[in-house]
């Protein structure tokens with residue numbers, strides 16, 4: 355099947371098998387390795403990215419399910435909120451092993467794009483699809499709240 359999508363602001367037009375997963379397409383075909391493999395079952399959120407304005411787990415999406423002219427933002431993309439959250443994660447030590455970090459940053463970006471004034475409960479809910487085994491979440495929440503102050 356032919357796909358025409360925009361990934362991190364770049365137009366992509368390719369022939370690919372319809373059963374190719376979005377995660378594999380990004381990592382292996384486009385070389386965008388920032389989006390991580392984790393559980394491969396839609397449970398851990400490590401592979402999260404923003405597809406047409408919504409956070410999704412890319413391990414669970416086949417390319418046949420990606421609508422024509424879709425717009426995808428990954429951790430490698432350029433976006434003011436994404437850049438701000440990346441800075442705050444660094445500043446607040448919100449990443450340790452890093453396995454969850456791209457997915458967590460994408461979830462935080464999506465949350466603040468849709469709800470810049472999210473309260474604590476909404477932040478927790480917005481990030482709950484991404485599992486972190488290292489940080490205890492406190493620093494992650496702090497980083498997101500600091501980012502909110504600059505929006």
Ligand code: FES
Nearest residue numbers: 392393394399413
């Ligand atoms: S790798 Fe996709 S949700 Fe875990």
Ligand code: FES
Nearest residue numbers: 450451486487488
């Ligand atoms: S930083 Fe290690 S799993 Fe989150």
